[in-house]
Amino acid sequence: MKTPRLLSVLPLACAALLAGCTTSKPYVLDTSHTAVSQDSRVRxxxxxxxxxxxxxxxxxxxxxxxxxxxxxxxxxxxxxxxxxxxxxxxxxxxxxxxxxxxxxxxxxxxxxxxxxxxxxxxxxxxxxxxxxxxxxxxxxxxxxxxxxxxxxxxxxxxxxxxxxxxxxxxxxxxxxxxxxxxxAGLGRWYDEAQATHLRQRFDKQGLPDIGWFQDNLIRVGYALDRTGLLDNATRRTLSAFQMHYRPARFDGQPDAETAAILQALP
Ligand SMILES: [Zn+2]
Missing domain, CATH: 3.40.80.10 (Peptidoglycan recognition protein-like)
Incomplete structure (x- = not known):
């Protein structure tokens, strides 16, 4: 039973001797220099x-x-x-x-x-x-x-x-x-005073067209094709936007309040 005992000792010997161990990788890893230019992968x-x-x-x-x-x-x-x-x-x-x-x-x-x-x-x-x-x-x-x-x-x-x-x-x-x-400083919100003002304007002047909604949804981060149509993707994306910023109604329909919030969102 000599051989198994010898094998079981070998990793410990490697750990103890480190650089002297030749059975691991065929290079020396030097971690003493750290680059200044780096950031987190988390966005x-x-x-x-x-x-x-x-x-x-x-x-x-x-x-x-x-x-x-x-x-x-x-x-x-x-x-x-x-x-x-x-x-x-x-x-x-x-x-x-x-x-x-x-x-x-x-x-x-x-x-x-x-x-x-x-x-x-x-x-x-x-x-x-x-x-x-x-x-x-x-x-x-x-x-x-x-x-x-x-x-x-x-x-x-x-x-x-x-x-x-x-x-x-x-x-x-x-x-x-x-x-x-x-x-709490975590996440984005819209300028509420500006949204109130904009809503009055949209109420008075009427809603922008669907292309405007699509352009602005894209501007604030959403992935959407600018079709100019209130298609399924646009309704679902509008609904997601409403759930986040105007959760009282998230039917995916364009309305003055949604337009105002969208425009007031940085
Ligand atoms: Zn999930």
Whole structure:
């Protein structure tokens, strides 16, 4: 039994001798110089709801074909599960686009929030009735702040899954308090005084055409073709925009208030 014992000792000997060990890589790795010109790979923070309880969410995100960097539970006190290292990509965004950047798994941090999501009636209509828990929102704000500061994520790049994939996704849904995040300096908001003024003007002068809505949705980050038509993609994208900035009504129809908010959004 001499040979196995010798083999089991060999890695320890390598670790101890380091440079002297010739059985590992055929080069010397020198980490004593660090380049000044570098930044984080993380450009975006994407928020989701799980549409399922904690046990199921841990099962799906931990063992399934999707994942997220963080999972925020709905218990007291709130626990945040770190499922994927921030230096690695989690599989949460799917086919996605924001400001022309696509496939955002590579450049984002994904946060899943335990929440039931919408109820569906017998006609297939969805409604969101369950508010986010206050402690959970406070945890999300603290978590987003920490990530945004460490990676230098711009406010306009703190988004919902519905923003980056409006044709497929509706999470984190119309009950997610984007305004509170913006008030905490996290995420973008519009100039409300300017929006009030603009709304009066649109009410008086009539709505801009669909091409104007499309141009402005594209200007503020959404991926959309400028067809000039109120097609399905435009309705879904308008709905995603409304869910984020005017959640009282997100029917995907152009209206004066939506136009005003859109124009007042930097
Ligand atoms: Zn999602």
């Amino acid at each position: 975006f923070i994407v928020l989701h709801y799980t549409a399922g309880d904690l046990d199921r969410s841990l099962q799906v995100l931990g063992r399934g074909r999707v994942s997220s960097h963080y999972l925020v539970d709905d218990k007291q006190p709130v626990t945040v599960y770190a499922l994927v290292d921030e230096n690695r990509a989690a599989w949460h965004a799917g086919v996605s686009s924001w400001y022309g950047q696509t496939a955002l798994n590579a450049s984002s941090i994904g946060i899943e929030i335990v929440h039931d999501g919408p109820q569906e009636d017998r006609y297939g209509n969805l409604s969101w009735a369950q508010p986010y828990d206050e402690a959970q929102i406070q945890a999300v704000i603290a978590l987003v702040r920490d990530i945004a500061q460490r990676h230098g994520v711009a406010p306009r790049n703190i988004v919902g899954h519905s923003d980056i994939a409006p044709l497929r996704k509706q999470d984190p849904g119309p009950l997610f308090p984007w305004k509170r995040l913006a008030d």
